[in-house]
Amino acid sequence: MSDESRIVPREQLPSNGLHPLPMPVINLGHLTLEPAIRARVVRDIAKACQDLGNFQVINHGVSQSVMDGAVEAASDFFKLPSEIKEEFASEDIRQPVRYHTSSKDGISLSRALLKLYAHPLSDWMQYWPEKPPIYRDCMGNFAVEVRRVALQLMGAILEGLGLGKDYEHDKFEEGLQLLSVNRYPKESEGDSTIGLAAHSDYGFLTILLASSQGLEVVDRNSDSWKVVPQLPHALHVHVGDPMEVLSNGKIKTVVHRAVLNPKEARVSIASIHGFALDEKVSSAKELVNEQNPEKYNESSFSDFLDHLTSNMDKKPRNFLESLRK
């Protein structure tokens, strides 16, 4: 996603697309069971975050009808005549609702994007599209439900880091949620086989719902691209730059991209979760010591947007790298 991500020169990596990534699948329902079971799930999530940076969740509490409704609303929006969609176009990357199809951001090679601020919903929904008529309800229901999953996961990850599930509780509760609603053409109709080039996200967590396969991630073990399998009823989760900062490098951000699907146009909804616009993220003091000195300077989402704006005309610099001490 253009505004919440950084560009990484990963194009040189071999594409190993035929080999799907072995994907941990976490049963989130087990998080609310007895302490011993919860502790095991927390360990599995912590391991997935540290080893791979991504995993999938099932039994997450977002109903299939809510997921289908969000995908339908997204698809129907992108089918609207251009002049209706273009009403949401803006050069200002701070706009809470923004539509674009150009490759000005350097990473949208063959995609249309509608970016929406989503939390608190009552502040932002009034700016969302009113067409198609199901849009606000369907996307709003998904936003609320997926945010609950994100907060639950964040608690488990913080617990897994040894910080306790309520670490910085208020900052997560009051944090931003952004939806990147993406539409990619069928492969034969795209300008390039890549829809969205390599990047990492500017949120602690991204939860992704997609209508079909197309997401690829860099597998750290083989340093090659791997296809993310599309599992029924599952949501895909990956960590972003602020998680690397908060964990002082214990958890690494995930470089990913979207390739065009050969069989059909594809819609994806990435829900991105961070602190409030001006709230700084720094490495947890509990994870900093003589052996592990603080690796990053603190920054806010607002700093990231400033960074994007000031690098817009040049090849964008990697934001996370710019924070490294």
Ligand SMILES: O=C(O)CCC(=O)C(=O)O
């Ligand atoms: O469409 C996808 O699979 C990925 C989308 C994504 O990475 C994003 O919106 O940041």
Ligand SMILES: [Fe+2]
């Ligand atoms: Fe992304």
